[in-house]
Structure formats: structure tokens, C-alpha cells
Amino acid sequence: MEPILELESARLVMRQWQDEDLPAFAAMCADPQVMRYFPAPLSRLESAALIGRVRGHFAEHGYGLWALERKDSGQFIGFTGLGVVGFDAPFTPAVEIGWRLAREHWGLGYASEAAWTALRAGFDRIKLDEVVSFTSETNLPSQKVMQAIGMHHASEDDFDHPRVAEGHPLHRHVLYRITREQWLETLHG
Known part of the structure; x- marks a missing residue:
């Protein structure tokens, strides 16, 4: 498969990471509001290491978490993309879709727009059979994005x-799924 280095949606460029992204990315990952559904905010060093892991995923798989840039301003606003799940669970092996946006870009539909574009690449170009997404039970904003892009939740998952x-308030997670067939139904339904 040819690596997917860039995608576009109506308002966003989904691209490879640039060294210049680190300050904005580190600020986003240090924001307690952005990171409230994660165990802890990230330091600048942890954010830089995450970018390194994302670049490694691209090198290994040809896809990953694309940096999000607004077309109208060229501003870095977060990431959205696809990744191989890196832990053992009843639903693995699997490819997940995920996103994280800077707070000032919330509520504008960017997460759903970018996630939809990533799903299209996953099914059309990577030829995945299924994509999953998961988050803590309390992360209702991310669950709304999952629902908006046609994913389905089954509590038994x-x-x-x-x-x-164990015992941490974010320990319990919900799992959403979408198959290629469900995605095609959403497109043509």
C-alpha cells in the first residue's frame, strides 16, 4: 500500500507532522480541559515523544494520526487518524480512529469532519474491514463524534x-465499531 501522507476535507488539511507543530501540540496536551479524559496532561517532552511514535507508526503502516491544519488560516489545531491498537483486549487486533483538538476549535465540527475523512481513507484506500474507537465512559463529547460518523456501541464490548x-475514574471504557458495510450504508443511506 502506498503511504497516505496527506488527506483533505472541506475545511482541513490532514498532513504529516512538522517540527513546528510541537509548541502548539505541547500546549494542547498540557491543557487540563483537553486532557480531562486521559490519566494526566502531557509534558512537552511527552508530547514530543508522542509525535515520534506517530511518525514511527506512519513509517511502519503507511497511515496514522495526521496533524490537522485549518485551510483558512494554516493553523495547527490537533490530530485525527487511524492507529493499530497497541494493547491486548477482547477486540484486538484492531485499528482505531481517534482525535484530539485544541479547546478553541471545539464545537465547530472539525473532529467529525476529520474523522469522516480518516474513515474514508481506512475503508477506501487501506481496505480495512472494521474500525473501532474507544474512550472512557464519561467522555460524552467523543462518543457524540463516534455516533456522528456512524459508529455503533454495544455495551457487551x-x-x-x-x-x-484499576479504581481510576477513567478505567472503564466504551467501545464503538463500524464495518465497511455499515460505512457504505451510511454513505448511500
């Missing part, structure tokens, strides 16, 4: 995240 400590 919910799980305890192996990388979140």
Missing part, C-alpha cells in the same frame, strides 16, 4: 482499559 489503573 465495553472493557477496562489495561493501561489505566
